[in-house]
Amino acid sequence: MTQQLWDVVIVGAGPIGGRCATLLAERGHSVLLLEEHNEIGRPFQCAGLVNPRAMRSVSLEDTILQEIDGALIHGPSGTLVPVGEKNNPRTYVVCRKRFDQGVVQQSLQAGAEIWLNSMPVDASVDVDEVKLTINKDNEIIELKCKLLLGCDGAHSWTRRYFKMGKPKELMIGFQVEVVGYQSDDRWLEMYSGSKIAPGFFAWVIPSGFDTHRIGIWSTAEHLNGRSVEQCYHDLINHPLWAERFRDIQETARYCGPIPCGMVKNPVKNRVMLIGDAAGMSKPTTGGGIGPGFKQIEMIIGELSTAINNNQLSQKQLQKITSKKWHEMKRTQDKARALRDLLVSNCTDEELDIHFENFSKPEVLQLINSVGDIEKPVTLGMALLKKVPAFRKLALKAGVKLLFT
Numbered sequence: 001m002t003q004q005l006w007d008v009v010i011v012g013a014g015p016i017g018g019r020c021a022t023l024l025a026e027r028g029h030s031v032l033l034l035e036e037h038n039e040i041g042r043p044f045q046c047a048g049l050v051n052p053r054a055m056r057s058v059s060l061e062d063t064i065l066q067e068i069d070g071a072l073i074h075g076p077s078g079t080l081v082p083v084g085e086k087n088n089p090r091t092y093v094v095c096r097k098r099f100d101q102g103v104v105q106q107s108l109q110a111g112a113e114i115w116l117n118s119m120p121v122d123a124s125v126d127v128d129e130v131k132l133t134i135n136k137d138n139e140i141i142e143l144k145c146k147l148l149l150g151c152d153g154a155h156s157w158t159r160r161y162f163k164m165g166k167p168k169e170l171m172i173g174f175q176v177e178v179v180g181y182q183s184d185d186r187w188l189e190m191y192s193g194s195k196i197a198p199g200f201f202a203w204v205i206p207s208g209f210d211t212h213r214i215g216i217w218s219t220a221e222h223l224n225g226r227s228v229e230q231c232y233h234d235l236i237n238h239p240l241w242a243e244r245f246r247d248i249q250e251t252a253r254y255c256g257p258i259p260c261g262m263v264k265n266p267v268k269n270r271v272m273l274i275g276d277a278a279g280m281s282k283p284t285t286g287g288g289i290g291p292g293f294k295q296i297e298m299i300i301g302e303l304s305t306a307i308n309n310n311q312l313s314q315k316q317l318q319k320i321t322s323k324k325w326h327e328m329k330r331t332q333d334k335a336r337a338l339r340d341l342l343v344s345n346c347t348d349e350e351l352d353i354h355f356e357n358f359s360k361p362e363v364l365q366l367i368n369s370v371g372d373i374e375k376p377v378t379l380g381m382a383l384l385k386k387v388p389a390f391r392k393l394a395l396k397a398g399v400k401l402l403f404t
């Protein structure tokens with residue numbers, strides 16, 4: 001028989017829905033995960049980078065395909081900036097399908113239930129509960145819960161249904177899986193320039209077994225009528241880099257959205273958004289797994305108490321989230337402002353000058369000592385303060401940061 005009343009119903013069994021389900025079920029709450037697909041981890045739309053903090057949260061080291069020591073970053077005219085240290089892993093490349101399955105498996109072990117082929121079609125919020133109409137295997141089921149969590153990704157149904165705002169930016173990510181690319185397996189490569197990744201960067205990530213993930217992300221505004229696929233062709237045929245891509249053979253390709261910029265109202269009465277649904281991906285890298293994990297982990301204790309007391313009005317949820325999430329949003333906004341200043345709003349000529357400065361030994365030393373992909377604001381501020389060539393940007397940055 002179907003249980004009709006749940007503490008929490010989570011829409012979306014991606015990594016963030018799975019992690020939320022684990023943390024809630026571990027605290028004794030009854031949790032139902034709804035997943036519209038009939039399997040976990042598909043469709044695959046990810047470069048598969050998981051940072052050490054997020055990996056520690058779930059201990060899914062068996063899903064790691066490759067450890068990454070650093071990045072070889074190329075300026076538009078070829079200036080190389082190597083960031084990282086040999087045999088000192090900074091991040092991991094995972095098999096995303098196995099990673100997502102592992103995260104969801106942990107939630108089931110903690111006591112959560114999952115319905116595949118299931119999605120909400122209607123919802124209404126009362127004083128004491130949320131009423132949901134679910135389409136499960138083409139059968140309509142009514143149920144109730146105390147709290148509805150929207151972990152349903154970039155195009156979140158929950159966010160749209162409850163009119164909770166839009167992420168500030170929606171990037172387009174495009175990725176091709178290949179064999180035959182020759183590189184050092186412990187380093188990822190990044191390429192920049194208006195033809196191949198306008199305003200952002202392209203990546204080549206080793207993913208074990210002689211395979212690589214070649215991707216690009218940008219915005220419609222920066223692409224200005226071009227497609228990300230055209231950018232990909234410009235990358236692999238670029239006079240400076242074509243030789244490296246000469247022997248690649250494509251095995252798969254996919255395209256997906258990357259929402260960066262927390263929505264205006266991540267909570268409403270008895271409804272909360274986490275992960276891509278809330279616009280949590282990083283404006284500097286597009287990574288969304290780490291921020292989504294952090295977003296739930298930082299409030300889970302208070303949220304669990306609120307569920308036990310059934311105190312889940314918008315005001316009560318705001319009390320739990322607003323200070324902590326506001327801090328995350330501020331960091332996200334600052335990172336975006338620094339990204340725009342140093343990369344996204346630069347011409348290729350300006351970028352080349354930045355790369356010349358980045359590649360100076362003393363600046364490289366600073367990047368390698370302060371540089372942490374998790375803390376781009378700290379690095380950006382250090383560059384502006386300590387590198388004479390960037391000082392004239394400091395005033396501009398100061399003004400931008402004042403208004404973020």
Ligand SMILES: Cc1cc2nc3c(=O)[nH]c(=O)nc-3n(C[C@H](O)[C@H](O)[C@H](O)COP(=O)(O)OP(=O)(O)OC[C@H]3O[C@@H](n4cnc5c(N)ncnc54)[C@H](O)[C@@H]3O)c2cc1C
Binds near residue numbers: 017119255256288
């Ligand atoms: C090309 C590309 C590369 C990326 N690379 C990285 C990277 O290297 N590292 C990183 O951290 N992030 C990366 N990201 C971002 C990352 O994929 C997301 O941030 C992450 O998947 C967010 O997890 P989520 O659980 O919030 O959403 P999702 O992973 O999108 O999961 C949402 C789940 O909800 C389900 N769902 C959606 N709607 C409904 C509904 N109405 N009913 C039921 N179920 C529903 C979906 O089927 C899915 O299973 C990349 C993204 C792209 C596009």
